[in-house]
Amino acid sequence: MGSTATCYIQWFMYYLGVDIGGTAIKAGVVDDAGRILESGRIPTVTNDLGAFISTLSGLIRGFQKSVQIGAVGIGVPGLRSSRTHIIETSPNIPCLTKVPLEAELANQLQVPVITQNDANVAAYGEFLFGAGRGARHMVHLTVGTGLGSGFILDGKLFDGALGYAPEFGHTVIDPDGRPCACGSRGCIETIVSATGILITAREKMANAPPTSDAVFEAARRGDRAALEVFEETGRYLGIACANLINLFNPDMIAIGGGVMASGDMLLEPARREARRRAFGPSFDHCAIVQSTLWPEAGVIGAAMLARDRLN
Ligand SMILES: [Zn+2]
Structure with a gap:
């Protein structure tokens, strides 16, 4: 040897x-x-x-x-x-x-x-090594305290003329809606975020829990009003997805962030609503999935x- x-x-x-x-x-x-x-x-x-x-x-x-x-x-x-x-x-x-x-x-x-x-x-990480592997056009949403967004278009991170894009969470879906931290009103982030979930919980629940995590726990235990909070939040998430699908015809929308611990409780109503609202062939091509690399x-x-x- x-x-x-x-x-x-x-x-x-x-x-x-x-x-x-x-x-x-x-x-x-x-x-x-x-x-x-x-x-x-x-x-x-x-x-x-x-x-x-x-x-x-x-x-x-x-x-x-x-x-x-x-x-x-x-x-x-x-x-x-x-x-x-x-x-x-x-x-x-x-x-x-x-x-x-x-x-x-x-x-x-x-x-x-x-x-x-x-x-x-976060969108770039998910695109390279997470749920977005193999996609060419992908939207990534981060549902946390606010609603963050990132677009991968033609395999590249898109950030606009000056680097400030995208701020999809501040797309207005209700002109007279809730006031938003950005100074506008009715931004999708005022509903689809931990902050939005808490406000919706206060509207729907007699004794609303103090955090969005606690609203999720209540929903998991089967509390009807808490389940309705997630159903409605998911519906708005689906409206957001339908808008993104019609706008970009992406391969995939991957969704991460702390709120996504609720998983299908949000994703199922979101997929249902997006299917109702987006163009069929575009919806059929687009996977709406949970991120895999979070956090x-x-x-x-x-x-x-x-x-x-x-x-
Ligand atoms: Zn806003």
Whole structure:
């Protein structure tokens, strides 16, 4: 038996994906196959820019110590200009107003950094490695506190002229409807979101639970009024899907986010309603499915976006 010499060559490159939320920042080292190898999280500082940047760069440095990071991708809950790369505004993180976050972090960390809207990076992750594998035209919705959206058109992430698209959650479906956080009224997000579910629950239930999770629990126990809340929310989700199907003729609408723990309780009325309203041949082609990467789609998508920009 001869001796064998083993030569390790590092040809893998790793990317760091960061998902900034209103309460926590999650990060993960991701390989080319979209696998998360190591992850971490810290609380989000919302009103002190210096502290926000120093905690975020501290988190990233921690990963840089253990593995070589090729590039960092960051999903930000707000509007990021694709021309200037500046974060213009972030409703839930007020300190992120007109901040050149990419330049600031790249300078401190000596690694390429790219930012993108959080709903867009989640869509990209789901497209590459989740429910959207094999699709060419895909819509991804994130039903959480609000209703996030991301479009993959012809295999590419679409973000409009200045990087601010899509804001499908702020499509108006009732001109005199509920007031929305965006300043308008009757946006689909005022109904199809955790916030919307709570308001609907207060309208329909004598003793409405304090959170949308508790409304879901009540529905699971068979509470009639709580079931009606999900039926109605699902119907509006279906109207949203019908509009998207008619607009884009997509291969797939994948839906993720915390509220989707309710699964078929929302998806079944949504599919029924979309079938009633969308053009038949377009509806028949479009799968309406639950995301498979939630809650990691953002971290994976952000890392892969950084990879793609680097290569
Ligand atoms: Zn709105």
